[in-house]
Amino acid sequence: MARINSSYRKLSAGYLFPEIGRRVMEFQKANPSIKILLLGIGNTTEPLTPAVMDGLREGVERLSAVETYTGYGDEQGEKELREGLARYYSSLGVDLEADELFISDGAKPDAGNIQSIFATDSTVAFQDPAYPVYVDSNVIAGRSGPYDPRRGNYAGFVYMPCSEMNGFIPEPPEETVDVIYLCSPNNPTGAVAGYRQLQKFVEYALEQKAVLIFDSAYAEFISDPALPRSIFEIEGAKKCAVEIGSFSKFAGFTGVRLGWTVLPKTLKIADSGPGEVHQCWLRRQTTLFNGASNIAQRGGIAVLSKQGLHECRKLIDFYMGNARIIKKGLLECGLTVYGGENAPYLWVKAPEKLTSWEFFDKLLQEAHVTGTPGSGFGPSGEGFLRLSAFGHRSNIIEAVQSIQAKLLL
């Protein structure tokens, strides 16, 4: 008698983005003539850059000739791409060996799967709010108690509230935890952790023999040289941290699918032998994954070329221009807005003590603009809305003008 993995039944409601989709579709059905302006989901909108296009074209053309055709590659990724990433890290002052880098089909699967290599009874801490994948993957793995709909959280998990009080960067937990997820630049708050703030987490992890899972998917959006782009810029982090990176927002690869995870060989947790955590991820990936698309990998190699980096950074500047337009426009309305300076996300405080979903509905109904309700990212996200700087410039301007003209404040 086959039965369902009952952990799936613990998951609260639908995944955030499908729920938004349903509400938007409902509004559109009721108001078919209204143009809805999307400022919600963080999805890239601009075409790939010329050097990257050439890399992808080369990736495809290689498959048409017997001399250059390739089938299965190493599950861990092509050597050339791993070496390119090692050079990228070197430019941040971080020394990594190419085989400490594992290429994947994106940060989301890695962020979801990384928990697999840690004990099933681990105590896990999350920033609150946080990208839902961290929490949901640990619920599915059976690490949580039931969901409390009143509090909006799961029993057994440790939440680190990110609030206006702490500038949305929490202190390490007071409890003893085994695994800590951190994301900086943060999705959804747009907050970026400084050296000293990350250092505290590294010190905590070394002291408690905990492991940090650091999501750096938005690192390239940092322009302030005083802010760390990689957890490995912090001394000691190679002994206690894993880092997850992505080409999605870096190069517009949200649909192409390419990311990476760094597992230093020096990473050692309580009961592991030297290099065992690294080996464990290698075993996970060689068993349950078959490598990223060889076409996407050629694209990734092109991103990391001198010309590719130059072009992709211009693309990021463009999105950050959007962020500035949104921030300025909303501040002029008298709204309170965080983030959007070294991150593509803006964290907007709901006016009049509205809840996140009330503010979502208000923005949709009055200004025909969608955001992402902060409460969907965790209980401390309540009362906020995430706006995203990804979008065509004309749409961004139209959305901001619509908010300025129509939102009743």
Next chain:
Amino acid sequence: MARINSSYRKLSAGYLFPEIGRRVMEFQKANPSIKILLLGIGNTTEPLTPAVMDGLREGVERLSAVETYTGYGDEQGEKELREGLARYYSSLGVDLEADELFISDGAKPDAGNIQSIFATDSTVAFQDPAYPVYVDSNVIAGRSGPYDPRRGNYAGFVYMPCSEMNGFIPEPPEETVDVIYLCSPNNPTGAVAGYRQLQKFVEYALEQKAVLIFDSAYAEFISDPALPRSIFEIEGAKKCAVEIGSFSKFAGFTGVRLGWTVLPKTLKIADSGPGEVHQCWLRRQTTLFNGASNIAQRGGIAVLSKQGLHECRKLIDFYMGNARIIKKGLLECGLTVYGGENAPYLWVKAPEKLTSWEFFDKLLQEAHVTGTPGSGFGPSGEGFLRLSAFGHRSNIIEAVQSIQAKLLL
């Protein structure tokens, strides 16, 4: 104190293919002038066909223009591709709705991840020998007891021996099990199950409320019209089976990465409500996966076009020509050879009662040809070697000639 998921420590030795790689590399180091002929790993070698190339090119070019650029798509895959697959199944006489098809980055991840949606204390049955991912993913998920190196199996798992006695297609287990993995055409034995044989499994599953996980990755290699290509050709299967398919061997997409999994909405297991198993996989994929590459998906759509199918079937005919050459050559040597008729794998019995690894070493050392040791696929694979029909024609001929000339029998 973070700790390792101890299930990883239960996994026996290295994954099969890396171990082969190590032995081959060792032999090559000791004999640098000898050319080693690979008949081992089932990796495609021939360039993609023209219609498929055009699909991939279109997939790339769409990313260069603002009008056609796409970022994140549905995690379940593009509608056009799902509809194309529904039409493909329709040509086999199987009616499926497009949203019962989930596009993935290949059969291997799906074969590894599908177990996630079933209870962690499920009793699982495997064909023995079998593709190692089925067993290993269930070990990682904690469903096994320890590995017994003497017997070559895991406590707690049910093995269904595939032997010369039963033509390598087992009867349903005598025990009560919850989940059964089946692969036909089979990797590694090359055996193909007939209607009546699959019917018995469907009857068992319906009676025991068990679920069948049917891996049809090699379905396109069936030329005999009397053999079923999909489990859903069997009456009742849509109530008890999941099917995993792949473009890897179908179209040469081993490196491009594209596959699918069918979860009928009518599939119902012991404790599930209507459609719940389907919903559970949807939740798994939307949470832990972010869709296959949009470029690969355009390629998949091209594969399923009339011209694409025509070309890909010619490519499969080519590989099956290889299979015939290998089978004929080895039979002439007096070896006993199974498979290779409606499947790209040949299952060669080791002469002189050698073990699989002894035969592997003998073939490598005497004829400089590599196979894949049958024992790597499970205890009943002992005494066999898997040969693969994937390869350039000239290499296949050279390997067969080398075996005929040099293997000491």
